[in-house]
Amino acid sequence: MKFSKIDCLFLFLTAILLGLVSWYGAFGDEQENITAGWLIVQGLVPYRDFFFHHAPLPFFLAGLAESLSAGNGLAVSRGLVVFMHLFVWGFVLRFSDNKIRKSVYISMILISGFLVPLFHLQMLLADTLVVLSLVMILFVSASWWRYNFPNPEKVVAVYVASTFIAVTSSVAASIAFAIIGLILVYKLISEFGLKFLLHKITRQIYWGFFLFAIFPVYFSLNKALESMWWSVFVYNQKYYLPFRLAENEFERKFGMIGRIIQQFYFFIARSSQELFSALRAFISTFIHIPMAISNNSFSELPSYLQIMFSEFFLHLANIEVAMLLLLLTTIMLLLWKKPVFTLPAILLLIFLRFRSNELFHIGPFVAGMVIFASVLFFQLKERKVKIALIFLCIPFLIITSSSYVSHFQQKNPVVSQVQVNNAKNIAENSQKDDSLLVIDGDTYLYYLSDRLPATRYFYYLPWFVPSERITSEVARTVSFRTADTIFMENVGENDYRYQLVSSLESNYSGVAPNVWKVK
Numbered sequence: 001m002k003f004s005k006i007d008c009l010f011l012f013l014t015a016i017l018l019g020l021v022s023w024y025g026a027f028g029d030e031q032e033n034i035t036a037g038w039l040i041v042q043g044l045v046p047y048r049d050f051f052f053h054h055a056p057l058p059f060f061l062a063g064l065a066e067s068l069s070a071g072n073g074l075a076v077s078r079g080l081v082v083f084m085h086l087f088v089w090g091f092v093l094r095f096s097d098n099k100i101r102k103s104v105y106i107s108m109i110l111i112s113g114f115l116v117p118l119f120h121l122q123m124l125l126a127d128t129l130v131v132l133s134l135v136m137i138l139f140v141s142a143s144w145w146r147y148n149f150p151n152p153e154k155v156v157a158v159y160v161a162s163t164f165i166a167v168t169s170s171v172a173a174s175i176a177f178a179i180i181g182l183i184l185v186y187k188l189i190s191e192f193g194l195k196f197l198l199h200k201i202t203r204q205i206y207w208g209f210f211l212f213a214i215f216p217v218y219f220s221l222n223k224a225l226e227s228m229w230w231s232v233f234v235y236n237q238k239y240y241l242p243f244r245l246a247e248n249e250f251e252r253k254f255g256m257i258g259r260i261i262q263q264f265y266f267f268i269a270r271s272s273q274e275l276f277s278a279l280r281a282f283i284s285t286f287i288h289i290p291m292a293i294s295n296n297s298f299s300e301l302p303s304y305l306q307i308m309f310s311e312f313f314l315h316l317a318n319i320e321v322a323m324l325l326l327l328l329t330t331i332m333l334l335l336w337k338k339p340v341f342t343l344p345a346i347l348l349l350i351f352l353r354f355r356s357n358e359l360f361h362i363g364p365f366v367a368g369m370v371i372f373a374s375v376l377f378f379q380l381k382e383r384k385v386k387i388a389l390i391f392l393c394i395p396f397l398i399i400t401s402s403s404y405v406s407h408f409q410q411k412n413p414v415v416s417q418v419q420v421n422n423a424k425n426i427a428e429n430s431q432k433d434d435s436l437l438v439i440d441g442d443t444y445l446y447y448l449s450d451r452l453p454a455t456r457y458f459y460y461l462p463w464f465v466p467s468e469r470i471t472s473e474v475a476r477t478v479s480f481r482t483a484d485t486i487f488m489e490n491v492g493e494n495d496y497r498y499q500l501v502s503s504l505e506s507n508y509s510g511v512a513p514n515v516w517k518v519k
């Protein structure tokens with residue numbers, strides 16, 4: 001479909017909303033990606049030469065940003081993310097039917113506008129790329145499913161590209177995108193039959209194999225395939241999940257799938273309890289109002305009203321309650337318009353919460369609900385039902401818009417002053433070609449100080465301790481004086497790094513706050 005004036009208007013509005021908040025806010029995961037991109041530009045190979053336990057695509061996008069403007073990788077990557085947002089929405093408008101436009105407009109303003117600060121969607125993060133992949137495949141699929149546009153070959157091509165971007169950004173997104181794939185396969189086979197379908201999408205299948213072979217071939221050629229496998233799959237399953245993410249024995253026993261299901265249950269339980277508390281406070285206060293009037297206690301009436309509404313909205317001013325109401329809206333719309341599709345859609349939403357230990361990780365889950373709700377909402381004809389559903393979404397809209405305004409007003413820097421000072425101390429007390437080891441979680445110090453890592457395991461966090469491979473190499477780096485410079489804060493006996501203090505003091509001298517030079 002061609003772009004209309006109103007398409008361009010909404011893209012312009014989205015660009016403004018996104019641009020106003022894209023240059024503020026710092027987050028460690030994004031800084032890790034920027035550091036990885038910079039190291040790639042320096043000639044190092046991920047996983048073989050430096051360890052991260054995340055999927056590789058964000059590293060190479062950050063490397064692209066760094067290569068475009070050396071030393072400005074973070075700023076350029078933010079610009080790249082803005083471009084990706086606008087490109088994805090332009091793509092959706094181009095390859096979706098006109099009848100789905102209103103849904104696209106609403107989702108565009110929400111996902112790439114008001115939701116951006118709350119879920120860090122202005123940052124070069126795996127979750128940002130998953131959200132944008134989700135936008136592409138869900139809208140294109142919805143347009144084809146309902147209006148037969150675009151053709152099935154294009155839908156499959158979009159699915160292959162979206163899945164590649166999502167899975168190579170976050171392996172944990174694999175289950176959600178596999179569910180989308182199964183839904184599409186069911187629909188395609190029911191329409192065309194398996195034999196004819198395979199004939200129609202042969203080219204897309206080949207392209208899929210090609211795309212998913214890119215990183216294995218790259219790491220294999222660079223003798224890093226085993227390191228990549230251990231870092232992204234073995235470490236995450238054996239150490240990161242049980243020691244960082246798992247909250248109980250059930251999650252440790254049943255792994256990522258068990259954790260996703262249990263955390264979804266906990267979310268429903270917590271938010272439902274908060275919602276019932278809000279309703280109970282409202283009803284309890286409401287019951288006492290007639291009593292106050294009958295006793296001629298009119299002077300107490302304003303107090304009752306204030307308590308009734310303040311308590312009610314205090315409980316509703318909770319992001320989990322707002323998400324629960326949005327989820328209920330989505331489920332009701334599914335049951336009303338697409339009852340057969342309800343169970344697969346709920347299953348998809350559950351597995352879009354593949355990471356929930358931080359709020360920003362829930363971005364794909366919320367984006368999925370927004371897309372489902374917006375697409376189905378405009379298929380409704382019943383005005384009263386529409387009004388009721390809009391009312392349910394009001395808390396979500398209030399929280400996200402207030403978060404947006406707050407983020408814009410605060411204008412938090414993309415790099416903290418503490419990081420700048422630490423990097424300055426490192427740079428001033430070491431030579432340009434000195435190697436560095438940061439016994440901390442702040443990998444961005446390498447980038448800011450322009451110092452290369454002394455070892456593959458070049459930073460150290462509490463959930464690295466259970467891995468003998470990591471702890472032994474960090475300990476050897478200190479005891480064998482492999483690193484020219486070490487950054488490590490003063491730590492107490494209960495700190496996970498305390499076991500390294502004796503070796504550090506024996507082999508290195510403190511030359512600046514938290515900076516140590518080899519003796």
